[in-house]
Amino acid sequence: MATDTGELIRVENLTRGYGDRKVLDGLDLELAPGEFAALLGRSGSGKSTLLRALAGLDGDVAGDGTVQVPDQVSVVFQDARLLPWQRVLPNVVLGLSGASAKGRDSLAEVGLAGRERAWPNELSGGEQQRVALARSLVREPRLLLADEPFGALDALTRLKMHALLRRLYEQHRPAVLLVTHDVDEAIALADRVLVLDHGRIATEQRRGSGAGHAEVRTELLRALGVTQDEHARKG
């Protein structure tokens, strides 16, 4: 059950399963207001399941535990999920009344000033993800949940989107939970990197904890059970 604390994001003893299989098994997690965390985990480890629980999108999935999130939660997915029959600006302010000016500002912030009247299918994949970011920004989220938001983009576009997301984060300071497969993306963007394994947060690494990038990377790859070579091939 989601309740507004206005502040801390807290997950306690969260259990979620499908049929007989427990995907999350007594998971605890706290995020401070404005904290940027990335969530890594092997495929099928339950990252999306956790994100959906935080977003209140898990419907009647069986489970237990407590989820406390702020009132304003925005979610960005791997695909932009824009309405193809609406132009860019109405997509951004969908469901909000009198928000056109704010919508324009958000589009300018993501580098899409002047594209308000474009149709979604006239935009590249990266531009569509920018619209999705603008759509979440305009709602002034206190928690931004992002599920592999750059997974479908080419490497160069992904790097540009990293810079954009980090800039938007610095300006608006929501708490962020970014699900990613990419250890380097996690380290580049987040102040805290979490690894989900066996239904719980098994490992975490914080930026500035004394360890260098290479050490943190090695430790995270070890926690994921992946060799440096395997990770390089995947990326």
Ligand SMILES: Nc1ncnc2c1ncn2[C@@H]1O[C@H](COP(=O)(O)OP(=O)(O)OP(=O)(O)O)[C@@H](O)[C@H]1O
């Ligand atoms: N609606 C569902 N019904 C049955 N099983 C499901 C359902 N959704 C997820 N699962 C299973 O739960 C497990 C965790 O899925 P989840 O999508 O949370 O993992 P993930 O870590 O996000 O995976 P990936 O990195 O591959 O996206 C998987 O084994 C998946 O098959």
